[in-house]
Amino acid sequence: MLTRRHVLASALAAPAVLRMGTGTAHAATTLKISHQFPGGSIDKGDFRDRLCRMFAAEIAKRSGGELAAEVYPNSSLIKTNAQFSAMRKGALDLSLYPMPYAGGELPETNIGLMPGLVTTYDQGMRWKKEPVGKALSDFLADKGILLISWVWQAGGVASRSRAIVAPEDAKGMKVRGGSREMDMVLQTAGAAVLSVPSNELYAAMQTGACDAGITSSTSLISFRLEEIAKSLTSGAGASYWFMLEPLMMSKAIFDKLPKNQQDVILAVGGELEAFGRKGAQDDDAEVAKIYEKAGAKVAALDGAVVAKWRDIARDTAWKDYGAKTATAANLLKLASDVTA
Missing domain, CATH: 3.40.190.170 (Bacterial extracellular solute-binding protein, family 7)
Known part of the structure; x- marks a missing residue:
């Protein structure tokens, strides 16, 4: 090794x-x-x-x-x-x-x-x-x-304003989700969505085109989003975004x-x-320290909140994805068989 x-x-x-x-x-x-x-x-x-x-x-x-x-x-x-x-x-x-x-x-x-x-x-x-x-x-x-x-x-949420922890927190906000399926979940929760790569997230949040971005802990660090974020939701303990x-x-x-x-x-x-x-x-643990030091308020996800997001996803994104192609349906079934 x-x-x-x-x-x-x-x-x-x-x-x-x-x-x-x-x-x-x-x-x-x-x-x-x-x-x-x-x-x-x-x-x-x-x-x-x-x-x-x-x-x-x-x-x-x-x-x-x-x-x-x-x-x-x-x-x-x-x-x-x-x-x-x-x-x-x-x-x-x-x-x-x-x-x-x-x-x-x-x-x-x-x-x-x-x-x-x-x-x-x-x-x-x-x-x-x-x-x-x-x-x-x-x-x-x-x-x-x-x-x-x-x-x-694992991923978390950096926000220019209030924290997005539970699905209801996303209502009325412009959020980058990272995939079509994550966007569907956000829209069901009442958010507007923005589709940009994570390396363009800083500019989108800086200009106000985007209120919050969901991305990996490593990208939350590497793209210096703590400079413009007032809130961070960490995925270190649990996350619906992998x-x-x-x-x-x-x-x-x-x-x-x-x-x-x-x-x-x-x-x-x-x-x-x-x-x-x-x-x-390591970055899941480090991101909270970096954002706290920059003055952002840090919140954490737990199993109950993750389950709320999953319930929305199962009724929207999972169904939509599984209906795309026979391969997609098979992949979703096989992935669902791998339990946490």
């Missing part, structure tokens, strides 16, 4: 390894990894960026320099919403990508943010080895996408690689899932 010391050692070795492609018998295959989140280093910053950098360093080390990878944060290589389609076409190698952002292209991917369907990390992480994980992986592979690292993140945000790879690119390199990618991806979970849970 990967340890932090192991990965840091790999990172230190990586610059020398990455140069092996110039003037040696074989050139390295350099993979491009794009994501929308702030860039940092392998040791500091948004854990999603760090995961990508750890992945790059480790595949370079384990492949003996046959593989290399470059990380492009802040959607600097490809715009946020275009990354999924680019991977499907083989125009982008990898992305750490919020799965429901692909919902406009493949509505089935909205299973990755179905309100109230996943309420704990244990439940979400079990998907990978349960029938729902195989069904989702098979569906995506058929559409040209491979799941390399399964990453789940986002599947995996490291994905273009199947067309993966299939062109020799088996030994494919094996390295899959092994490293699987091992980094523990780091992803710890990063998400």
Whole structure:
């Protein structure tokens, strides 16, 4: 298994390894990894960026320099919403990508943010080895996408005004939910909805176009929403909002690689899932401290409140999603079988 010391050692070795492609018998295959989140280093910053950098360093080390990878944060290589389609076409190698952002292209991917369907990390992480994980992986592979690292993140709400804890609190507010299904739940609760990627949430809240945003704890931190928020609802103890945000790879690119390199990618991806979970849970705890320090009032969710949101979701979003396609109906059934 990967340890932090192991990965840091790999990172230190990586610059020398990455140069092996110039003037040696074989050139390295350099993979491009794009994501929308702030860039940092392998040791500091948004854990999603760090995961990508750890992945790059480790595949370079384990492949003996046959593989290399470059990380492009802040959607600097490809715009946020275009990354999924680019991977499907083989125009982008990898992305750490919020799965429901692909919902406009493949509505089935909205299973990755179905309100109230996943309420704990244990439940979400079990998907990978349960029938729902195989069904989702098979569906995506058929559409040209491979799941390399399964990453789940709990979410909370940052608000410019009053806190949104229970569904009735959302009435009359303009809220960013993060998926079509979350938007349906918010609208049923009486809110107006806004559809923007999380990296555009700061500007939307700053201008007043959006009153509140629901997003992962990590994004609540990385996009500095505490600077404009007066209230935070934390999802650290319980949440109706869990986002599947995996490291994905273009199947067309993966299939062109020799088996030994494919094996390295899959092994490293699987091992980094523990780091992803710890990063998400650490940020669930950290976000409340950051917002309190900035002067925001912090509220928490509990099981009873989560159940209220889930009840609305089951009658609206779940029904709507399940009626989309036979695949969606099957995914919803299989996911419902994985209990909290």
